[in-house]
Amino acid sequence: MWQWLSHSVNLLKGKQITLQFWFKPKALPSGAYAQARIYHIDHVGERIVCSDNVYYTEAKWYKVTVTANLPTTTTTIKVIILGRPDFKAWVDNATLTTFP
Numbered sequence: 001m002w003q004w005l006s007h008s009v010n011l012l013k014g015k016q017i018t019l020q021f022w023f024k025p026k027a028l029p030s031g032a033y034a035q036a037r038i039y040h041i042d043h044v045g046e047r048i049v050c051s052d053n054v055y056y057t058e059a060k061w062y063k064v065t066v067t068a069n070l071p072t073t074t075t076t077i078k079v080i081i082l083g084r085p086d087f088k089a090w091v092d093n094a095t096l097t098t099f100p
Helices: 006-012
Strands: 002-004 016-025 033-042 045-050 062-069 076-084 089-099
Touching (some): 006 076, 033 062, 045 062, 076 089
Antiparallel strands (some): 033 045
């Protein structure tokens, strides 16, 4: 799952942003994990900031979090919820927060 934040670039650039979500797996394939990513482009090029992989082995709720410092020259932002190898889960409470 992913979402472009084109409408919010001017509000978010130059800030620290955190993407966080909770998930509960519907299936438990071996080696499965979830990850949060913040993708952004500025004058330097493309960058992806990734959370640690959250490996799941039980049908319970897990939290995934990633934080990125966006340069003031940021032109493009996308937030991504990624799961591998066969990510089937309920996703809840996906939030994007900024600081300061």
